[in-house]
Amino acid sequence: MKTLVFVGAFVQLLVPCSAVIKQCYYPDGSPSSDFPCDPNAKESACCGSGLGSTCLSNRLCQSNNGNIIRGSCSDKDWSSPACAPFCLGADTGGTDLISCSNVTNADNSFCCDHTNGCCDSGAGRFNVLPRDPDVFATWNNEASSYRVVGTVYTGNPTSTSSAPAKTTSTTAATTTSSAPTNTSPPNDSDQSSGLSNGAKIGIGVxxxxxxxxxxxxxxxxxxxxxxxxxxxxxxxxxxxxxxxxxxxxx
Missing domain, CATH: 1.20.5 (Single alpha-helices involved in coiled-coils or other helix-helix interfaces)
Structure with missing residues (x-):
């Protein structure tokens, strides 16, 4: 009997602990194995676990190898402003953000890794704000959760990317063509003295x-x-x- 009471009490202790760990989802609604950057928030951006992984103030994730990733979100519908509004058209799973700084000379210019030729063409390229994000949360290996160490950027997280500052040979050049000049030889009549028939008749008379x-x-x-x-x-x-x-x- 005492054993049953002990087991029941242990189960009751586990229930609130499991309730704290929120499920995270990808933009298509499929569940992810990420963890919320702010475990105590109603909704939060989610990033992968591992020593050296961090949540940034712009709602993106930085892995332990330095890659910038659009992770997942605790809001299954992704309607919460806590979710990172980048690369939502990617296939299921998180997606890397490809830096376009070598083209735009801006370290906050990115493209989604599934968009070919985005950096050079500018189609689908975007700027992430703030330009120099702070660390919002760091991974706590002992607690197996993220620990909040900063604040989330509350402004508009993205802006329209400007035209590339670097001129590349593949850039389509817009040329203005003038009307073609008529270089055909003039008619024999045009090469004459220019006298009219009346004048010629008058001279003859x-x-x-x-x-x-x-x-x-x-x-x-x-x-x-x-x-x-x-x-x-x-x-x-x-x-x-x-x-x-x-x-x-x-």
Whole structure:
């Protein structure tokens, strides 16, 4: 009888202890083996266990090898602001965040590890705030739980990533093309003197009239000379000899 009472009391002690350890979930609702960063909070971000693992003030996790991970959350629906709102489209499980600092020169610029070419293209890239997060909780090996040592960042945890500061050869360049210049050779008509048909006709008529006038003037001059020669011939009479041997004017 005493043994049964002892076992019952022991079970009652275990019930509240197990109630403290909250279940954590991934964005798709599947359970995870993570632990809440704040065991006493109603809702909390969750990270993996292990010596050297930490919860950051931006709700992300840092593993003992230094990787930044979006862990899980004690809110199964992930509607709580305590959950890390990053890389929610990843497959079941936590996901690593890939740093894009080599492209953006910002140490808080990240992409989800399942998004190919994100850092270079900027599609899906995001900034995590605060830029230099503090440690919020550290893993306690003896208690097998996290111990809160700081505060959670309460501002907007993310912002739109800016364009990459580093110029890469794969960046698509936007070029403005001007209208093509017509380099075809000009038509023969374009290479002419540029005179219109009317002008050409006028010149032809003028030349013809000029020729006629010159011919008429030449004819008049010739006629005048003929008349002058005839009149002079009438005035000058040659001398002739009469039969009597006298010189008379004919």
């Amino acid at each position: 003028g030349v013809g009239v000029g020729v006629v006038l010159l011919a008429a003037i030449a004819f008049l001059v010739w006629k005048l000379r003929q008349r002058k020669a005839s009149s002079m011939a009438v005035r000058i009479h040659p001398l002739s000899w009469t039969l009597e041997g006298r010189r008379t004017r004919i």
